[in-house]
Amino acid sequence: MRFRTTALIVIFAVATCARAHAQTSGATDNELYAGYCMGVARGAEQTGASNQQSVRDRRQDQSMRTLGAVMRQQMIGRFSGYLLGTGVLTDPLRTDAAIGVMVGMNSGQSDEQQCTATMAACYYSIYGPPGAPLPKDSRAAAENLGACNTRDAACIRVVRCLRTDNLPF
Numbered sequence: 001m002r003f004r005t006t007a008l009i010v011i012f013a014v015a016t017c018a019r020a021h022a023q024t025s026g027a028t029d030n031e032l033y034a035g036y037c038m039g040v041a042r043g044a045e046q047t048g049a050s051n052q053q054s055v056r057d058r059r060q061d062q063s064m065r066t067l068g069a070v071m072r073q074q075m076i077g078r079f080s081g082y083l084l085g086t087g088v089l090t091d092p093l094r095t096d097a098a099i100g101v102m103v104g105m106n107s108g109q110s111d112e113q114q115c116t117a118t119m120a121a122c123y124y125s126i127y128g129p130p131g132a133p134l135p136k137d138s139r140a141a142a143e144n145l146g147a148c149n150t151r152d153a154a155c156i157r158v159v160r161c162l163r164t165d166n167l168p169f
Helices: 004-025 027-049 062-087 091-125 140-150 153-160
Strands: none
Touching: 004 062, 027 062, 027 091, 027 153, 091 153, 140 153
């Protein structure tokens, strides 16, 4: 009888531990989202560095470029801090989760590049080539440019990363 009770306790403990491990082995939705947004920020950082002259650099104020760089760094810090805090990037038992997060980062970078290309084409269709005079109705032009974000699925996903009300990070 005692052997049977001990065996049942061991089987229950093994089953419980295995189930708990299986639940934590994959990335959570928040971890995948943080990885995706970190990829978006890194992609924007790369695109911004290589694309300084392409979108009306003469008219874009230096302070706006600096603000964009600061925002990207804050995003990277925010999302990487969350991922480090959850252990997804440091825990050797969570390799499946880390792979999922890395795939999310790659998707984020790809979407950011696609959105940047879409927005650049939209920008030139509204404002014209570099050196062209600005439109007289700048408010309507800005609204048209904002509408470009809602036409491209990649841009819709990228813009979600700019929201700061996403708990827990």
